[in-house]
Amino acid sequence: SSALAIFPAAEPAAPVAQASLVRVVGEPWEFMLSDPHAFKTSNSCQITMTYNDVEIPSGADESKIGVAYWDAAQGKWTAGGITGVTRNLVANTVTFTVSHFSIYALAIIDTEPEVTFISPYNGGMAGKSPIIEANILDGFSAIRGVKVMLNGIDQTAAFAAVAYCDGIDNDGNGLIDEDIINAGGNAETALNMVGATAAKYKVRQGLQLDNGSHTLAITATNEQGISATTSISFTAGGSVGILSAHMRPNPYAPGSGIDAEIKLYMSAEAYIELKVYDFGGKLVYKSKTSEMKGSGESVYWNGRTNSNQTLANGVYLIRIEASNASGKDNKVIKAALLR
Numbered sequence: 001s002s003a004l005a006i007f008p009a010a011e012p013a014a015p016v017a018q019a020s021l022v023r024v025v026g027e028p029w030e031f032m033l034s035d036p037h038a039f040k041t042s043n044s045c046q047i048t049m050t051y052n053d054v055e056i057p058s059g060a061d062e063s064k065i066g067v068a069y070w071d072a073a074q075g076k077w078t079a080g081g082i083t084g085v086t087r088n089l090v091a092n093t094v095t096f097t098v099s100h101f102s103i104y105a106l107a108i109i110d111t112e113p114e115v116t117f118i119s120p121y122n123g124g125m126a127g128k129s130p131i132i133e134a135n136i137l138d139g140f141s142a143i144r145g146v147k148v149m150l151n152g153i154d155q156t157a158a159f160a161a162v163a164y165c166d167g168i169d170n171d172g173n174g175l176i177d178e179d180i181i182n183a184g185g186n187a188e189t190a191l192n193m194v195g196a197t198a199a200k201y202k203v204r205q206g207l208q209l210d211n212g213s214h215t216l217a218i219t220a221t222n223e224q225g226i227s228a229t230t231s232i233s234f235t236a237g238g239s240v241g242i243l244s245a246h247m248r249p250n251p252y253a254p255g256s257g258i259d260a261e262i263k264l265y266m267s268a269e270a271y272i273e274l275k276v277y278d279f280g281g282k283l284v285y286k287s288k289t290s291e292m293k294g295s296g297e298s299v300y301w302n303g304r305t306n307s308n309q310t311l312a313n314g315v316y317l318i319r320i321e322a323s324n325a326s327g328k329d330n331k332v333i334k335a336a337l338l339r
Contacts, residue, residue, distance in 0.1 A: 028104065067079075067104055079140050125240075136200070142223045144223045150207075217232075
């Protein structure tokens with residue numbers, strides 16, 4: 001067994017960069033076990049802390065009161081391991097769950113999630129069943145969840161239900177619907193954390209939207225319980241257009257252990273076909289994807305011919321052809337091979 005001691009702690013000197021981000025309310029409290037090893041990383045503990053109205057910094061928004069812990073190793077306030085923050089502004093309480101003990105403090109945390117749409121993009125064109133992709137970034141806390149509204153209808157649960165079988169790589173690990181292909185694999189989800197305070201939402205909905213204008217809104221909520229909404233409008237059923245395409249690395253070294261990545265930005269999702277020509281105009285490689293690609297996604301090439309022969313050093317022309325039910329487009333980029 002282990003005893004838990006809780007006592008007031010002196011407020012640490014936070015870095016200047018956090019002066020406006022984290023404003024401590026009241027005094028910090030240190031939570032310490034007599035046997036630190038008694039609390040495993042798989043354990044959790046729910047804590048409720050109280051505050052007085054007079055402790056709220058002048059001009060601060062009380063609705064943004066949350067909790068932070070002092071990371072002595074990094075010398076700053078952070079939110080790692082803090083989840084499920086709820087606040088009662090009438091009772092002046094904040095309740096939260098932790099996975100470790102440290103110095104905790106209530107604080108006005110002046111940040112909220114930012115949602116940036118990758119596909120569709122605001123004012124752009126999209127297919128009738130577009131890939132919905134957005135990056136979500138918070139300035140302090142992890143992302144707890146999202147709410148997705150399409151044309152004013154909550155589609156969060158419906159989209160989450162198809163993520164494991166929607167035919168795309170939702171979690172960015174290079175595998176598609178891996179729990180179907182590989183029995184026992186992890187089921188793909190629409191929302192995935194990609195950093196301590198960053199997440200990606202990606203799913204292909206199968207609603208077959210009508211031609212015309214549509215609205216899409218994503219509300220992201222961080223672990224402090226603070227939410228923010230970003231809305232866009234787009235037109236479904238439009239012709240595909242390749243806005244830009246870039247290969248990296250370029251020059252590329254075949255046989256280096258990595259494939260060259262060709263990142264595409266398009267007005268609508270489309271099937272992609274690559275045709276690679278040498279500088280004399282001879283076709284040396286041709287490949288067609290078996291899945292639709294959305295704007296911001298990539299296709300790959302290993303610098304070899306269709307017969308798996310490594311190409312010689314030199315400059316090659318890559319013709320990118322995009323097509324969907326509404327039309328087609330193409331773009332040519334240069335690629336240098338240098339072993």
